[in-house]
Amino acid sequence: MTKKIAVFGSAFNPPSLGHKSVLERLSHFDQVLLVPSYSHAWGKVMLNYDSRCTMVAAFIADLNFANLSLCRIEEAISQNDKPVTTYDVMRSLQNEHQSAELTFIVGPDNFLNFSNFYRAKDILSHWQILSCPETLPIRSTDIRDNIVKNRPISHLTTPGVVRIITSEHFYVASDG
Secondary structure, three states: OOOEEEEEEEOOOOOOHHHHHHHHHHOOOOEEEEEEOOOOOOOOOOOOHHHHHHHHHHHHHHHOOOOEEEOOHHHHHOOOOOOOOHHHHHHHHHHHOOOOEEEEEEOHHHHHOHHHOOOHHHHHHHOEEEEOOOOOOOOHHHHHHHHHOOOOOOOOOOHHHHHHHHHHOOOOOOOO
16 A cells, blocks of 8 residues: 655744644645755745754644654755755655655645746646645744734644743744
């Protein structure tokens, strides 16, 4: 039987309950790889990569879904901090998991702009795409905004992520 792997890329800046609402609907996959952006293709300003990976690991631990894992493939394939494309991620993951069936998970905002992705037609011809909108409209921006306004964030993300953000004072200043 072919292993089915979902690839869920995001800035995870930070992980939110909106992300969780997508992940809850991916239980039919054998594995779901959470792939934080290393160098964003569209120049998004983000907290440093290692900090976001630490938060994703805490997020995964909090959710306790058996099929989730952190995937640092973008860091591994990045060259000179040039943006890492979805095509490059999928190609590299397919090389690592040669017999697996890979599905790229995309939110509705990116789905509508999918034709702008680098090598979009090649992605569509090699891999499945699943548009999976958030059922809980909580964005990473909401968390960052609440922090700047000194408002609580515990209703926007998981306890482990809240602990890390609070102890490290992430997003308090203009650090992404």
